[in-house]
Amino acid sequence: MTLTAGRGPLSADPAGWFAPPLPDGAVYAEPHPRRVVAVRAGHPVIDTEDVVMVHRRGHPLSYAFRPEAVGDLPATPAAEAPGYVYVPWDAVDTWFEEGRELVHYPPNPYHRVDCRPADRRLRVSVGGTVLVDTRRTVVVFETALAPVLYVDPAHVRTDVLRRSATTSYCNYKGWATYWSAVIDGIAVDDVAWSYAEPLAESQSIAGFVSFDPARAEVLAELPLSSA
Known part of the structure; x- marks a missing residue:
């Protein structure tokens, strides 16, 4: 599309x-x-x-x-x-x-997907709890869409993430798994997503996590063109 x-x-x-x-x-x-x-x-x-x-x-x-x-x-x-x-x-x-x-x-x-290692900061918090704060990110450029930052789960508070029942499919990245954050017993649904087995053009973000700015407090250092 x-x-x-x-x-x-x-x-x-x-x-x-x-x-x-x-x-x-x-x-x-x-x-x-x-x-x-x-x-x-x-x-x-x-x-x-x-x-x-x-x-x-x-x-x-x-x-x-x-x-x-x-x-x-x-x-x-x-x-x-x-x-x-x-x-x-x-x-x-x-x-x-x-x-x-x-x-x-x-x-x-x-449609093209470019996954580039980046020095772009990503800071995400939910309910005052910081889930990630790092500059070791991957920026994903997709034709006609705003760039998005992904991060290795090694830099994420995965202990507060729980897999949700939500899934979605992208013709260029494959099936996405969604994650909810549970902070002090309160769940924020589908705050993040990842691709466990992405399609060939997106292999470099296999297992990496991205966050929904509508469901979490996200500070993402993105290219100016995404404004």
């Missing part, structure tokens, strides 16, 4: 600008030369390399297919890609792109 999400160029609040400006509602579509397979009831119902990827503001990133590739699946014409159709994501049980199982929506070829 990078081009249309966050502060991407086709989002509602782009970080940069086009000269001359693009018209409102501009859509970007392009050939996506990767094998996409959709499985329903244990059987492939789409298996094609003739795919168009469509970036539309206010919509998840979408695949568009030739009508003959989708069989009897529900489909609607893709106005932005004449001769192609959209298939609802939930019309099948599982999607794959070049053998990788997908969750929520297709991965974006324009």
